[in-house]
Amino acid sequence: MLVCLCASGTAFAATVQVEVRTPNGEPLANAVVTVSGPSSSPIATPGKLAIEQKNLQFHPYVLVVPRGASVAFPNLDQTRHHVYSFSPTGPFELKLFASGETRSVKFDKVGTIAVGCNIHDQMSAFIRVTDAPWMAITDANGVAAIPDVEAGSRVIEVWHPLQSGSQDASLKRNVTVTANAGILQSFELAVRKPLKIHSHY
Numbered sequence: 001m002l003v004c005l006c007a008s009g010t011a012f013a014a015t016v017q018v019e020v021r022t023p024n025g026e027p028l029a030n031a032v033v034t035v036s037g038p039s040s041s042p043i044a045t046p047g048k049l050a051i052e053q054k055n056l057q058f059h060p061y062v063l064v065v066p067r068g069a070s071v072a073f074p075n076l077d078q079t080r081h082h083v084y085s086f087s088p089t090g091p092f093e094l095k096l097f098a099s100g101e102t103r104s105v106k107f108d109k110v111g112t113i114a115v116g117c118n119i120h121d122q123m124s125a126f127i128r129v130t131d132a133p134w135m136a137i138t139d140a141n142g143v144a145a146i147p148d149v150e151a152g153s154r155v156i157e158v159w160h161p162l163q164s165g166s167q168d169a170s171l172k173r174n175v176t177v178t179a180n181a182g183i184l185q186s187f188e189l190a191v192r193k194p195l196k197i198h199s200h201y
């Protein structure tokens with residue numbers, strides 16, 4: 001009798017860990033890491049798909065979402081925000097009001113969406129829309145761990161909103177993921193502004 005191990009979806013999988021640093025060796029937080037390649041399992045949505053407005057800032061600063069996802073923009077401040085994007089990937093405009101109100105925007109194109117507030121110039125956030133089945137964002141240590149990546153030929157892509165050069169450029173690397181053998185890949189990414197600008201994350 002044949003036994004199909006594919007039912008669990010993770011039988012032939014491994015954790016892909018990515019470490020991102022600047023050329024100076026500083027850990028780079030808020031880098032979007034995606035792993036692409038054929039996948040037999042449905043795309044897992046990472047956490048809550050929302051960008052809050054709180055204390056006159058967007059939280060989180062960077063969000064990665066699967067193509068077709070809706071992102072909520074809850075206003076947790078007592079003041080009004082006017083959230084918008086001019087990015088061709090997903091332009092939108094939300095006239096939000098005080099505490100408790102939420103609007104959602106659906107993003108159907110792959111790419112980068114720069115989000116701002118018409119009232120508060122310092123408010124800035126980025127949404128990266130991807131077709132990749134696996135995605136994560138680097139933490140304060142510049143590390144993103146993506147569990148359950150299916151074995152096979154994969155492409156790791158790393159992107160950061162403050163990277164040098166074009167905003168749509170990214171670092172890509174071909175890797176082979178072997179079942180039950182986690183891999184660690186290190187990337188170096190130059191950023192064009194001091195990291196401390198977003199140190200509140």
Ligand SMILES: [Cu+2]
Nearest residue numbers: 081117119120
């Ligand atoms: Cu605002």
